[in-house]
Amino acid sequence: MLTAIIPKLPMRDKAATKAFYIDQLGFSEIADYGDYLLIRKDQIEIHFFLFAALDPSQNYGQVYIRTKHITDLYQGLLDRKVPIHPNGHLETKPWGQQEFALLDPDSNLLTFGQDI
Template structure:
């Protein structure tokens, strides 16, 4: 039986990844194993693997995170100065989801969504 899915994303610099996710997005570190980092916030867990040769322009890593109270989350990120993707401000999509997106330091796309 399937229980959960945990995305694994590339990172070039663990310190930059920690700063973004832990300090800015307020995730917690749950494991640091040299070239492998684990973080969590609420019921969301993300793993990162070191990929120093990653070209961020060529990175197509992306995850979709379903949330509750998306407007509060969005405003909180804006209030903390987190950059929203230029093509990803909070909007209602044709499929009925409220969504917004941002990029992490390695150009992994994070899209947050809530049913309208």
């Protein structure tokens, strides 16, 4: 029986990753194992592995995060001046989702979506 999925994303600089996810997105740290970082917000957990040689322009890491109250989440990020992906502003998609997207410091794409 499957119970959860936890994405593992690359990070070049743990301090930058923590600053983005904890300070800007409101995640909290679960554990820090040097080259491996675990964070959580609500029911979402994300793990990061150190990949110092990562070229962000070649990173295709992506996570789709389902949410509730997406307009409040989106506005809160705008209020904190978190950059939204230029092609990822909040909009209704033909597949029945309201979505927006942003990039973390390593160009991992985070897409947030809510059923409409």
